[in-house]
Amino acid sequence: MPAIHVFSEIGKLRRVIVHRPGREVENLTPAIMKRLLFDDIPYLPIAQKEHDALVRILQENGAEVLYLEQLTSQAIAAGRIKSAFLEKNLQEAGQASGAIHDALKEYLLSLDTDRMVSKLIEGVRKNELDVKADDLVSAVDDPHYPFYIDPLPSMYFTRDPQASIGEGLTINRMTFAARQRESMFMETVTKYHPSFARGDFSVWRNRDHQTHIEGGDELILSDHVLAIGISQRTCAAAIQDVAKKLFVDSGQSHFDTVIAIKIPENRAMMHLDTVLTMVNFDQFTVHPGILDAGGKIDTWTMHPADNAQGLTISYSQDLKSVLKNALGVSELDLIPTGAGDLITAPREQWTDGSNTLAIVPGVVVTYDRNYVSNALLQHHGIKVIETVSSELSRGRGGPRCMTMPLIRDDI
Numbered sequence: 545m546p547a548i549h550v551f552s553e554i555g556k557l558r559r560v561i562v563h564r565p566g567r568e569v570e571n572l573t574p575a576i577m578k579r580l581l582f583d584d585i586p587y588l589p590i591a592q593k594e595h596d597a598l599v600r601i602l603q604e605n606g607a608e609v610l611y612l613e614q615l616t617s618q619a620i621a622a623g624r625i626k627s628a629f630l631e632k633n634l635q636e637a638g639q640a641s642g643a644i645h646d647a648l649k650e651y652l653l654s655l656d657t658d659r660m661v662s663k664l665i666e667g668v669r670k671n672e673l674d675v676k677a678d679d680l681v682s683a684v685d686d687p688h689y690p691f692y693i694d695p696l697p698s699m700y701f702t703r704d705p706q707a708s709i710g711e712g713l714t715i716n717r718m719t720f721a722a723r724q725r726e727s728m729f730m731e732t733v734t735k736y737h738p739s740f741a742r743g744d745f746s747v748w749r750n751r752d753h754q755t756h757i758e759g760g761d762e763l764i765l766s767d768h769v770l771a772i773g774i775s776q777r778t779c780a781a782a783i784q785d786v787a788k789k790l791f792v793d794s795g796q797s798h799f800d801t802v803i804a805i806k807i808p809e810n811r812a813m814m815h816l817d818t819v820l821t822m823v824n825f826d827q828f829t830v831h832p833g834i835l836d837a838g839g840k841i842d843t844w845t846m847h848p849a850d851n852a853q854g855l856t857i858s859y860s861q862d863l864k865s866v867l868k869n870a871l872g873v874s875e876l877d878l879i880p881t882g883a884g885d886l887i888t889a890p891r892e893q894w895t896d897g898s899n900t901l902a903i904v905p906g907v908v909v910t911y912d913r914n915y916v917s918n919a920l921l922q923h924h925g926i927k928v929i930e931t932v933s934s935e936l937s938r939g940r941g942g943p944r945c946m947t948m949p950l951i952r953d954d955i
């Protein structure tokens with residue numbers, strides 16, 4: 545089996561990457577949480593129990609669960625790149641030189657590799673180091689700001705900084721500074737981890753770009769169709785770039801259809817998978833808030849073409865018929881989040897009621913708190929496995945956001 549094989553949203557989940565929330569979450573404070581993309585501070589011991597419960601569900605249903613920080617640590621050991629990985633992190637964390645850089649480097653290199661990787665995720669507080677500010681960079685450092693290296697509290701949403709597509713992946717340039725370092729971990733894994741050493745996968749797009757794309761916007765609808773959200777986090781230029789790459793490498797990619805779907809740019813609906821997820825061959829959850837009064841939404845479908853752009857584009861506002869055509873199904877069941885109720889729909893969408901993780905066709909993992917959406921899914925014939933969600937949901941992501949499939953069975 546190649547290192548990556550994901551040709552659907554719903555094929556049986558076989559191997560998946562997660563990150564158990566750690567002390568980075570306890571490094572949030574009201575003063576910095578907004579910038580670090582949190583609306584509240586999760587209670588870590590409960591968040592960890594909830595995450596362990598999610599992992600157990602995945603394992604009990606036949607998935608191998610891998611932890612991103614362990615893969616990173618193993619990759620660093622295999623590539624003997626501890627110092628280089630640290631240096632790159634320090635640079636991207638804004639500590640490229642000077643006394644603070646030197647003190648951080650000495651401190652972090654003194655830790656074993658597992659601990660160093662965890663620490664780069666948790667963040668480094670100023671009171672952990674005794675720095676003699678004998679250079680200008682260090683002298684002008686704001687003494688009231690508590691961190692030398694910011695925490696990465698969104699790290700447990702492993703779906704976003706990297707996303708599998710077919711037998712390859714995108715390693716993403718993240719939109720906000722708060723998450724930009726996150727994709728460095730998977731970049732390192734793909735370059736140095738023994739499981740990726742055969743090179744039997746493609747990097748459709750790496751993190752060295754100026755335009756942004758995030759995995760929450762990247763949906764694999766079938767073995768030849770992708771849907772990608774134009775959103776707060778993903779722009780048209782990046783989508784077109786991915787489409788061209790997939791079309792040009794069609795021998796390897798199989799993908800001949802990319803549907804760009806424009807969703808509102810706001811915090812609640814930051815990625816396509818917060819408002820639309822696939823739960824079965826012909827069934828999706830959809831948040832009614834993305835459709836206008838006539839049930840319309842802007843979509844552009846791209847196919848490969850022998851022209852200057854390398855692709856054709858067709859526009860439509862009829863999401864249902866666009867999806868039906870692309871998937872070759874005669875009927876499509878769009879199941880509204882919160883049963884489409886004026887209050888329940890936005891409330892349950894806020895806690896990721898639309899963010900389902902399919903583990904086989906027609907079986908999804910969802911947060912238990914979204915009980916109206918869950919009941920409706922069941923009413924539509926979907927088997928719903930509920931997972932506990934009081935604290936995890938405070939990070940604004942659900943079961944799909946917390947899981948990055950590496951291998952799914954073909955359907």
Ligand SMILES: NC(=O)NCCC[C@H](N)C(=O)O
Pocket residue numbers: 580581582698701703704723759760761814815817818939940941942944945
């Ligand atoms: N795919 C997703 O919707 N991921 C959730 C990301 C939540 C994180 N706190 C963020 O704002 O980026």
